[in-house]
Amino acid sequence: MQLIHLFRLALLSLAILSVTPAFAADAESTPPPYYKWKIENYAINSPLNNLIGDAKRGQEIAGNQSRGNCLACHLLPIPEEQFFGNLGPPLTGIGSRQSVGMIRLHVVDQSRFNPETVMPGYYRPPSQLNRVAKELEGRTWLNAQEIEDVVAYLASLK
């Protein structure tokens, strides 16, 4: 009886969490350069470092627990991912509701919209972060290319 319980819970926990970040991958090299961005009218209109985003990669980042992990808080139209959260609003159809520049600001620094937001800052200046894990110092959660990929993905959700 107990064993069955433990087994079911173990399966559940495997399926659910481990938000534990995969640090190791980019730990060795020096942090990538940080590209400054500019807000105009609640939007960042120019892509970071003029990079071109790829929506397919963006979907992969948004769904992946050790990368963007957007699904932890938002519903996204990714049918193969069963678990998502409701801390944030659903993002289905966001591409037809908002401009690309505004979507970019949401992903880069949601606190510009809501200073008390619980949404992580994915591309806030590393110098403004408090006590980042040693192996991640000087880095943003997502790098500039990953931000552009996620932005391209969200913009494609019409």
Place this chain on the structure above:
Amino acid sequence: MSTQSIFCFLISALMLSFTPAHAEKPVSGYDYLLPEMQEMQDDEFGNPGMIAVDAGAALFSKPGENNKSCASCHGDGGSKLDIKNIARYPVYSIELKKPMTLRGQILICQNERIGGPALEYASEKALQLEAFVRRLAVGETINVDVSGAMSPYYDAGKKLFHTRWGQVDIACHQCHDYHAGRTFRGQILSQGQSNGFPGYRYTAGKVVGTHERITGCLTNLRAEPYPIGSEEYINFEVYMNARSNGLQIETPGIRY
């Protein structure tokens, strides 16, 4: 209306809809668990956290290097311990001029009064002893006094709980005060109360104390955790246990 003010309106509407009122009444993490986990916690024989409690019981009666055991002073199975007092930790130590956690007090007894072998704050045995002692007070109402000399430590702990951490850059209270009851990737967020600890974390597959649990959240926030037993974690514990005042001790809780 300018676009600017339309935005301000939209943003405040968003904030209203996504920022529930501050949690005023403490609610145990138990109340947010799946029924099968609640059942497991309630089953004294099936609760996997009891393994640590039993290990702690054995240590409690094991003689130290000067031939005394915890039981020599506190009775067999801790029968002479005042369970009301266990529910008051952390308490202020006049002698050491700082807050004393339950595990800290156990370590003084272990390392000085029974003469060792000396245990580290972060050791498994210290955690097992804490689990055993806190289990004695299961059902007792948490009652931490943070007035007087304790108040600066409470304030320091509160500040830590309201500080943004790590690459994720959010604070404990943002999740645990504003969003309890919401789902975080399939897990239901609780208020982050400490009344179930030491408890069994099934995502970790082992018993952890409050300090180890804070390390778990700091790691998820991609922040550098503090050492177990550090001043920062003791301040966190002062604030968090006081925040749990009125809840009942559930050691060993079963938790995510």
